Amino acid sequence: MVQSGDMLLEANGINLRFGGIRALTDVSFSVRKGEVFSIIGPNGAGKTSMLNCISGRYKPQEGEIIYRGKNLIGRSINDRAAMGIGRTFQNLALFSHMSVLDNIMVGRHHLLKNNFFTGMLYWIGGARKEELSHRRDVEDIIDFLEIQHVRNEPAGTLSYGLRKRVELARAIAINPDLILLDEPMAGMNLEEKEDMARYILDLNEELGVTVVMIEHDMGVVMDISNRVMVLDFGKKIAEGLPDEVMENEHVKHAYLGEEDDLLHDEEAEAVAL
Amino acid sequence: MSHVPHPRPCGDFRTTYSDDTSLFRTKVEGYAVYLGIFALLFAPLVFNDFYISQMILIGIYAIAALGLNVLVGFTGQISLGHSAFFGFGAFASAWLNNTTGIPVFICIPLAGLMTTAIGMIFGIPAARLKGLYLAIATLASQFILQDFFSRADWFSGGAYGSAAEVVNFLGIDLDTDQKYFYLVLFWVVVSFLAVSNLRRSRDGRALVAVRDHYLSAEIMGINLTRYRIMSFGVSSFFAGLGGALYAHYLQYVSVEGFTILLSIQFLAMIIIGGLGSVSGSLLGAIFILLLPQFMEEIASSAAVVFEGIEQSKAYIKEMSVGAVIILFLIFEPEGLIHRWRLIRASWKLYPFSH
């Protein structure tokens, strides 16, 4: 067993309901420092809802999410960046009228000190100096993700694959310790997927960022994850090493769409409640 | 050079990060603006009173429109009450000077700060409301402030209005249009620089981020409520500043001037100039101020040729102003600044523009 000191994030007994819909039922898991942790499951399984609980968009009715010893639930969303949690979205969520550079600079928001007043003075009071020094870090991120050629383009005009990359760049600009990626490769062609997988691995290995990733592409999940959790109908049905999880009977059922009496009975009960 | 991966338009010589963040896209454009400001310094020596007074009014309205553009163009909020803040600045500056004796020169920016506070208070609903609902809430601020102006005798002189002192700068009374012109020019340059700087630094970017995608802005650590309200504050500062300059230009402030009609005109300025564009705010102010006069000229010339329309000259003018604005919105929905960018792009890529 890994000691709890090695845990970066722990979710305990998360229950999330929307009216009668149980999006998450009693989900618990923990993510170790420095690993790539994938969440998989069929459509509507509650994967995005789980990320939203971590990032503060949704507030689960029960349960706690401990990040570095602090409960995240009840904290405001805009605290997340300063705590070192970055994320990307399943549906593109760039600032589409801003340039790629500006998009990534927004990621530096919580690291910048200048305010409305000193920003207006720009040359006096250090705003310019601060902009330029952070600009250097942002250029490093741009080089890392190989998006130099579009740095001055409005983000909304880019191809889908590039936009996903810019979103990752923006999340990296936060300087995160933990990054939440919601289907970073959805809608990409094979080559783009390979690039993205490489960026995620580099991010994890070179920059030491812990990754929690939702992904439908099993090939990618098997390749780059240290551990995998499987959700189905809002419940955790398996967790473990990628190979173990793939061998799990429940998982096979969930993915092959076969009847899984055990789970469905519970589901029926849950709905009846 | 065997391989140029990312061609840049010629004239774009930005090679360092600091060049990249410069105010102007090209050196030439920068020089043109500096030259333009320099040339304006001589305007009072060249132009007659009428032209100078038009330029003063354009400058004053441009400052207020710039403020509205921060709110609407940058942050994507809406205000139907901008003229009330403009009016508040006008009364505040006169009141401050009349009651405390602080020199008018100082009262003008102070009135801007007072309007900032008022704007933030009336901006509080923006923390919760968006779109049409926010529009209605700001409409309420228009009427509440207008009502306040006509009732608060101590502040605004009520129905009589209040006198606004002549600006005195280092012993010189700015009592002619020629002299006042320089004061307005100063504040126009300062305001436009300030907002351009804001746009390229932390909090200005945050405002635009809130407009483009508030959910991801929040994840980036941007406090939505704070920025939505601050946007009202900044916007009101420039409204108040413009209003104060207006008051001491006319040397008299009365409540009639600050109706919703003026609020709509401010909106028209930024829509026609270009939403979110700093220089577009100036272009829009020029357009909205000069268009009626231009149409008046045309209607009068037409009346000379077709004597029958002499009677209805006024209607023809009003209707053609409306028609031009509508045509403009149809054919140039992104504003004057967009047309300018297209022209610039075709120069810069010359001879490859086609």
Ligand SMILES: Nc1ncnc2c1ncn2[C@@H]1O[C@H](COP(=O)(O)OP(=O)(O)OP(=O)(O)O)[C@@H](O)[C@H]1O
């Ligand atoms: N804001 C919401 N209001 C109501 N129901 C919601 C809301 N968000 C999610 N749900 C419901 O919760 C369940 C889980 O949705 P979620 O988006 O988390 O699934 P997912 O696993 O991310 O699916 P996908 O693979 O399609 O992205 C679904 O039944 C969904 O309809």
Ligand SMILES: [Mg+2]
């Ligand atoms: Mg999802």
